[in-house]
Amino acid sequence: MFKTWLPFEWIVSIRFLREGRLQTLFIIAGVALGVAVIVFMSALMTGLQMNFIRRVLSAQGHIQLLPPKEVTRPLRLGVYAPPGEVEAAIVQVPLQRLKSIDQWQAVAQQIRAMPQVIVVSPLAGGSALVMRGVASRAITVAGIDPALYYRIVTLPDKIVNGKAELTGSDILIGTELATDLGVSVGDKLRLTTASGADTTLTIVGIFDLGNKAANERSTFVALRTAQSLLALPGGVTSLDVTVRDVYTAETVAQRITAATGVQADSWIKTNAELFTAIAAQSTSNNAIRFFVGLSVAFGIASVLAVVVVQKSREIGILRAMGISQGQVMRVFLLQGGLMALAGSVAGSALGAGVLALWQRSARSADGTPLFALVLEPSLFIEALVLATVTGLIAALAPARRAARLDPVVAIRG
16 A cells, blocks of 8 residues: 555666665665765764864963064164165074063953954963972963963863962962972972062962973963063963864954954964864865765666666566656666665664774773764764765666667567
8 A cells, every 4th residue: 555655756666676686785785884984984083183173272272362572673874874775783683572462451352352252361471490499490380360261271170189279379280390399289389580580389289281291391370470470560471262163263363463463373373284184184084985975876876777777678668658758767866866875874873883882992091082982963964965965876877878768679678
């Protein structure tokens, strides 16, 4: 009874597929393997890229605003000197002094008004010498506003001992620095800068940024403490910015520079090699998709071409009974679409199973997953649509050939 409600083209297509069960199964298996490869590689590449970006941006903002660098301008000989003539002197690059961004509060407010921006956090940073008894180490001091900075860098999640709360007399240090100085939470450190300013701070937390060099040199204090220590009254040396889409950071940085005149460096610019590697991975993934889809298309087209030869007599009889060329074309297009659809559903399930198995087996040294794999529904929908459209396109040539068969010639064989 179900068949009586099916259109004629569907009845003939399903019958042809059933009669060639072995061929149909082979094509469905081929499509399933191709879709499984696409699903697995796409999820793997996406997870790998997200892991790279997460590691790079875990300790920095998407965009950093910096004060302009000092430059040396040669002096002219005088008012009446010929145009372009300068003093015959050696022009040397000046020493870059620690200075604040001019009117940074107004700049920060202007940036926060941009729709792409999420957080703007001020930072006062510079070099200092930390001393504990006879031991001393060169460090970088970062004065932060915890309420804003922790929305960019999740420093509380990296605390291994103590807490991440900062007051005017507190300091956070890395694990390597704590080991070198032999200190722990509650101990005091004396900080001295090149200008002669010094202060004594209490260690309230010890963090691990996942990088030995950063753990040896990086320290965090309250913003006002750093401003006082580095002789930056009310000033900041940089503004850290996060945007909604990390891949648009360079575009937003250029807009910020155009709007404010302040130098803005995005993570894409400062990590050009990494971004190039990510782009190369995306290109490789697209190439894999293309060649897998091409192989699936050739498989479907070859099988349907054989079916046209095998079913030429049946096609001729159907044409003699009054079936139009359009109906014959739809018969073979349906076969290609149905095989691709069945293969894509099976391939999506196979790809999801392989991904789950890989995530369980691929572990780091401490037993945690190498990186998170997110199985987004859009990935399976894209694979299903891609495979189905590929099947329809592959079936187009055999369908046109079947529709053009002369009924008399086809019946005579």
